[in-house]
Amino acid sequence: MAIGLGGSSKCTRAEAINITGYNAYKQALDEGRLPIDQSRGVSPLHREVNAFKMALSTLIPVDDQVFRRRFEGRSYHDNPIISQALQGLQAKQLVCVESDQVQLTPNGVTLVEAVINTQFAAAQA
Numbered sequence: 001m002a003i004g005l006g007g008s009s010k011c012t013r014a015e016a017i018n019i020t021g022y023n024a025y026k027q028a029l030d031e032g033r034l035p036i037d038q039s040r041g042v043s044p045l046h047r048e049v050n051a052f053k054m055a056l057s058t059l060i061p062v063d064d065q066v067f068r069r070r071f072e073g074r075s076y077h078d079n080p081i082i083s084q085a086l087q088g089l090q091a092k093q094l095v096c097v098e099s100d101q102v103q104l105t106p107n108g109v110t111l112v113e114a115v116i117n118t119q120f121a122a123a124q125a
Contacts, residue, residue: 006019010042062076062101062103064101085120
C-alpha cells in the first residue's frame with residue numbers, strides 16, 4: 001500500500017491510487033479505512049510496461065532474452081508503448097538500444113526517475 005496523498009502502488013495484476021485531497025484522505029484514516037481513491041486491474045500490455053520500467057530503474061541493461069522468458073516469448077519490441085518510448089529515448093540520447101539490450105546512457109542514468117515517470121506515461125492511460 002502506498003503512503004501519502006495521491007500515492008500509488010502496484011502489484012502484478014492491479015494498482016491502487018490514494019485519495020489526493022487532504023481532508024478526504026485524513027477522514028478515511030480517521031475512520032480506519034484505507035485511503036484508496038481508485039483501484040484497477042493491469043492489462044497484460046501494461047504489465048509488460050511496468051516490468052520494463054522496473055528493470056530500467058535498476059540501471060542494469062534490460063535484456064530482451066530475460067524479458068521474453070518472463071512474458072512467454074514476447075519481446076519488449078513487440079509492445080507498442082515500450083517501442084515508442086524507446087524511439088523517443090534514443091532520439092534524446094537517454095538510452096542505447098543494441099542487439100537484445102537497452103542500456104541507459106550517462107544522462108539517462110542521471111534522469112532515470114524522470115525517464116520512467118514521463119516517457120512511459122501512455123502506459124498509465
